[in-house]
Amino acid sequence: MQIFKEKLLDFCSKDETALDIGCADGKFTLSVAPFFKNVYGIDTSKVNLDIAKSHSSDEGSKNVEYSLQDAEHTSFEDSFFDVAYCRRGPTFYKEYYRILKTGGYYLEIGIGEMDTVELKMIFGRGQGYGKWDKSRLDENLKELQDLGFKVIFAENFHYFEYYPSYTKIDLFLQGVPIFEDFNSEKDRELLGKYVEKFQTPKGIRLPRHRVVMVSKKLK
Numbered sequence: 001m002q003i004f005k006e007k008l009l010d011f012c013s014k015d016e017t018a019l020d021i022g023c024a025d026g027k028f029t030l031s032v033a034p035f036f037k038n039v040y041g042i043d044t045s046k047v048n049l050d051i052a053k054s055h056s057s058d059e060g061s062k063n064v065e066y067s068l069q070d071a072e073h074t075s076f077e078d079s080f081f082d083v084a085y086c087r088r089g090p091t092f093y094k095e096y097y098r099i100l101k102t103g104g105y106y107l108e109i110g111i112g113e114m115d116t117v118e119l120k121m122i123f124g125r126g127q128g129y130g131k132w133d134k135s136r137l138d139e140n141l142k143e144l145q146d147l148g149f150k151v152i153f154a155e156n157f158h159y160f161e162y163y164p165s166y167t168k169i170d171l172f173l174q175g176v177p178i179f180e181d182f183n184s185e186k187d188r189e190l191l192g193k194y195v196e197k198f199q200t201p202k203g204i205r206l207p208r209h210r211v212v213m214v215s216k217k218l219k
């Protein structure tokens with residue numbers, strides 16, 4: 001979603017240091033690195049970080065440093081970062097508050113409670129299953145405000161994705177954690193049901209839900 005990157009670029013500066021929380025393969029990290037003085041990427045997946053590090057000789061990666069760290073308790077000093085951001089990664093706000101400078105910004109794009117809801121209903125399981133009436137945005141905002149962040153932007157985004165075939169949606173589900181235990185063989189019947197019900201002239205429809213937040217550390 002372009003909106004998140006636009007928001008992030010609104011708060012970046014060539015003399016600022018940023019943290020990418022759950023940076024994975026570093027693709028996004030590299031795409032914003034030219035707009036900051038330094039970017040640190042952390043992740044708990046060594047496999048992902050090895051991929052990220054394999055691009056470290058690429059142009060535009062000179063100011064990027066990756067480390068294997070749990071976002072809940074990082075090794076960074078208090079008030080080290082001007083900006084911390086998280087794209088669908090872990091949300092340990094207390095730690096993010098600690099490592100941000102006063103006046104620093106925390107930005108997040110997360111997965112909303114209604115994400116792929118009709119698919120999860122057919123499967124009877126999945127990430128956040130059944131918590132449809134608990135607003136992820138409201139919960140996160142409360143936690144951020146309780147810690148001393150001032151929320152300056154917060155919005156839900158609902159949209160549809162369309163998959164051209166059963167094979168494509170099956171492939172997609174193999175690579176994402178919507179169902180941690182997704183199994184192409186065992187889940188064939190359930191996915192078949194979904195495909196039959198949500199086939200449209202544009203393709204197989206999947207409802208997506210993202211929440212975008214920007215907050216500022218007040219003191």
Ligand SMILES: C[S@@+](CC[C@H](N)C(=O)[O-])C[C@H]1O[C@@H](n2cnc3c(N)ncnc32)[C@H](O)[C@@H]1O
Pocket residue numbers: 021022023024025028042043044045048069070071072086087088089090
């Ligand atoms: C859905 S991926 C998002 C990747 C990347 N931010 C992006 O937008 O492409 C979530 C990432 O967060 C990482 N992660 C999960 N828990 C973590 C934790 N406690 N500390 C650091 N990284 C974590 C995962 O290993 C994974 O790479």
